Amino acid sequence: ELTVFAAASMREAMERIASEFESETGMRVVFSFAGTGTLARQVEAGAPADLFISADSDWMDYVAENGGVEPASVRQIASNKLVLAGPKESPALGLNAAEIAGFLDGQRLAMADPDTVPAGRYGKAALENLGLWQSVSGQLAPMENVRVALASVARGDTPLGLVYRTDAQIEPNVAILATFPDTSHPEIRYLAAVTEVSSNPAADPFLEFLTGPDAQEILQSLGFVTDKVE
Amino acid sequence: MLDVDIAGTVGSLEFQARFASEGGVTSLFGQSGSGKTTLTNMIAGLLVPQTGRISLDGTVLFDAAQGVNLPVQERRIGHVFQDARLFPHLSVRSNLTYARWAGRRKGDRDLDEVVDLLGLSTLLERKPGRLSGGEKQRVAIGRALLSDPRLLIMDEPLASLDQARRNDILPYLDRLCGEAGIPILYVSHSIEEVARLSDTLVILSDGRTPAYGPVAEMLTRTDLGRATGRHEAGALIHGKVTGMDAAWGLTLVDIGGAVLQIPDLPAETGDTVRLRIRARDVALALEPPKGLSIRNAFEASITSISEETGPYAEILCVLNDQTIRARITRASVADLDLAAGKNVTVLIKSVAIDRRQRSLV
Amino acid sequence: MLDVDIAGTVGSLEFQARFASEGGVTSLFGQSGSGKTTLTNMIAGLLVPQTGRISLDGTVLFDAAQGVNLPVQERRIGHVFQDARLFPHLSVRSNLTYARWAGRRKGDRDLDEVVDLLGLSTLLERKPGRLSGGEKQRVAIGRALLSDPRLLIMDEPLASLDQARRNDILPYLDRLCGEAGIPILYVSHSIEEVARLSDTLVILSDGRTPAYGPVAEMLTRTDLGRATGRHEAGALIHGKVTGMDAAWGLTLVDIGGAVLQIPDLPAETGDTVRLRIRARDVALALEPPKGLSIRNAFEASITSISEETGPYAEILCVLNDQTIRARITRASVADLDLAAGKNVTVLIKSVAIDRRQRSLV
């Protein structure tokens, strides 16, 4: 039995991959889903995890530096895109201040908290890069995670949300109105690594499996970008 | 005035009480656990009887048949509880005036007067937690007095007060009843207090009221010996003040056929007074004695002698239509050869009839 | 036995008490607010005096100078509090036996005996919240009696009990003191109770103990009129039972120079007894009267006459070396021409000396 600490935003993908892995190898995988930061600190504290899957490269660096994971085992398993999501049947939106301000119409832009959540940090970088930060920073609704931001859009509490493409794609009540160019933000890297405390012989095979064709196919089907995976 | 006829079950007690009183002081008398507090609580509205009717001064307070049950706060009954029930967070002053500022009872009784009567003037700013037992009880009395009541219920209010204080308070209650016309329902174990104060006596026994009636009548009933306490048996006689002997501090009271000399009686010539004379204070002689310090001697005729078991005999004598009760030893009855119909001289020490034994009617 | 000499300040009360008693019943007597409860609390260890010393039977309970202050639970003092302080969550039975199961006090007093004495047998399974006022007080008395005390403190224990119940309990306390040798510190407002029960009387007034001493002596001290209550003044005389008159239920008591006939005295020939004779029950005559129901007449000589203001005079007579106190009107003093040194006949109704007035020594 393999214990994997995985970023909560990866839940759907991870559970599917794990059942695939189990049917192939007979090894059961148990997940602990939480925010990347939370998990990172736990891994650092010696949590009984075999693998750590982070939605953020900064936290993975931090854990690798502090002896939580084996630096050599770190590898990218997927990346993602940022999009603006809005109510279904809204027209596409140009990524400029005027259009966005017009669409918001004084209401707020939901996004993951730029100060706490990786998705938020990426979003902030993208907005800054496109020169939009100035105009929207006063109208943000920073959420605890991407899912909450997306739900807020789906419910109509906020007209617009800056979220991962993967999330926007599965939510039936929203439409993707715009996609941020990859160049506007640091690459959104999902990293996996074997922990220092792990002595589970299945850890490496699963890590291998994550970058294998079966897993990559699942990730791709859920909207992840998989072309940059090593 | 106060008409009670109720029944119900409270805890293990089968309760059934019936009495009526014509104002003045009505005393409830009975052993511990006989249901006195229960009865007062029903009259006050704190307990609801199962059946029956309570009316006060023509107002129906409770009527099971008609579904009337006036809430406590509308009954306007001042209640001195057996446990003081002071408000612990309020000063003595605020406790005393509670009915005025919280109960919208105005009343014209003066706070200072009540405070003086009860000796509370140095305690006004204290909290009840810092009072002695008797002090608490006095505050509870004051609080009820100041609530402008239509009826005052007092559940053993003087139990932990010393004699001096009782002697101050009892005449005040008398006046309250007489002058202000506020009827009082008084619970007490002390037959002295009851006799001193009451107009009507209600006997309670095991949740029932076997007897009630005017106090004079009740106290001479020999069948209530156990309830009223034999030692304290006595009789009430009525008289009229005919004059004063200022030199010796004696008041002359005509009881119809004889004049008694009584010390220290706060009454005016012409007043009618009521005197309780305890059977144990009455001696009998075959003829008027000479050279004796006992000043009150008059002739009366024996109507009955009940020889009880033990050394005592109870003798009822009648003078005009007033009954006097004497308690002497059976030995003396035999020695003096007393019998019903015989005339004897009744001797009553003047000092035996003291301030505690009488009341203005 | 009990030696108290303490001082301190409690609230607004400057407290200073000093007395000693030789076992038996010691009564604390004083007005409401005079500090009786405070004093008992200090002896029990619930309040700590600032200075002084308390010792019981040779054990030092408190000594400010030596820094001794025995904790309450080690003083082994049974305490009947003025407020009953029953444990509301425990049944009457568990309250009564608390000292046994929680205080590891064994004691050989029988639960049933105490329950019978106090009339609690039907209440054993009840919670205190469902008891009447007097019932609570009785449970409190029983609880203290069953705690195997070295000293029993009773703070107005009989205040809300009826006469019949008091008459049951008082002889029991007597026996407790006499047979079991447990000293009792008794707080009461009733001089009757005090006289009936006490060996030593301690007067408390405004937090001070102006006087204490053997009860007979204290009761004849005329300077303590206010404290002891004039109405109840009297004297204690000692006597020896010399015989019985079974036919009339009278006991003959030789008081040295005279034999009194007393009804209903539960004593054996040869016993020494103590009789309290209230001044108001004593009449005087110039010569032995004839044909009178008053059976006790003997000659004595007047030692003093104090004419107070008002209608009364207090007369002390002496027979051998026993003092008898009489209270008659000034008018009679004048009429009979009484004066110190004169011989008179002292008259005492047999029934006046009844069961409440005497005690076995």
Place this chain on the structure above:
Amino acid sequence: MNLFDLQPDEWQALLLTLKVAAVALAVSLPVAVLVAYLLARTRFPGHGLVNALVHLPLVLPPVVTGYVLLLMFGRKGPVGAFLSDTFGISFAFSWTGAALAAGVMAFPLIVRPIRLSFEAVDPKLEEAAKSLGARRIVAFFTVTLPLALPGILGGAILGFAKAMGEFGATITFVSNIPGETRTLALALYTATQTPSGDLAAFRLTLIAAFVAFAALIASELLARHLRSRLGGADA
């Protein structure tokens, strides 16, 4: 950076926290007193339901409570839409919403001690008040309430502490907007979510602990005062 020199954003978070907690307490305390009294002294149909509802925010994870608040009081929620249309009041993404979330979360903690205190007031004293002419409501304000003050204070201090520390429902309901809804708890959370935030988190912890300490001391002094007003003993 001196440990005791507050940064502007720390000041902001501190003041906001105090404002949110104070408003939450001020609004929920009277309601809590009422509910506690009803639960303690009356039996009405739905007694159990009210009792359960009061405790619900305690049992559910705060995120759920925040989510329910969002559904109800959000812009499109039934209550939110009504309030916004009728009174122009909006809780969404504003400090008032933070106060609402804090109040709801603190509510069960406030109700319970108050209810216990009401239950402990001897009904005989209320009877005495009525026998002196006080109507039920007057008896409540002059006798029951003053005697229950220690419990009310106890509930208030629990509620205030909870309101100060409320995190899950707040961040879900009104998000984590600096200056508007980022209370100390949210700022502290924010700091812990960056690898380099440890020092900031430590400072914020100290600030929060300090404020809580001050509030506790104040409440203890008040409680002691209340107790001494009773003369240290029952009547």
Place this chain on the structure above:
Amino acid sequence: MNLFDLQPDEWQALLLTLKVAAVALAVSLPVAVLVAYLLARTRFPGHGLVNALVHLPLVLPPVVTGYVLLLMFGRKGPVGAFLSDTFGISFAFSWTGAALAAGVMAFPLIVRPIRLSFEAVDPKLEEAAKSLGARRIVAFFTVTLPLALPGILGGAILGFAKAMGEFGATITFVSNIPGETRTLALALYTATQTPSGDLAAFRLTLIAAFVAFAALIASELLARHLRSRLGGADA
């Protein structure tokens, strides 16, 4: 999928939650009673500090409390290492750790009502017990404690509810491991992390509410029983 047919993982989470809450309560209640008694009846140096420490988990965001627990009781933390070396007890990432987190978070809620109840017990009754020979500890167990039972029950129910719903400190301290530390609250959170999880979240909410409701009803019945034992009135 029937709404009232629990799935195996829901059963697991439910049972785990009950176990965690029960153990948390069982362990913290006696400590809380002790602390409440000390706070209520004694003045000792550090009184204020203890009082503040007790309340700290309320004021700090749960995440911080969880983080502090992780630092202290984690495998590498000073206390955790000591316990693990000396007694072989480990809280890290196990249900015992979840119980610890729940217990710590519930602690202030348990202490306060109990403390109020202790303060409301008339010291005169303790004096009476002592005058009957009971030592302080005996008086405590035979008089003070039984009379404070309503408050203890009140504190326990608050604490149990809190322990059932605890989320932030738990997920931070012991992570979200199915079967080991994934209580209802954490399962609920997990469910909300996928768009398709709404129904699951709703079901879990109902389960949590139902259990809480049952616990409350039980506590009310018990409280009524306790009150009736007192005969409805004080002595």
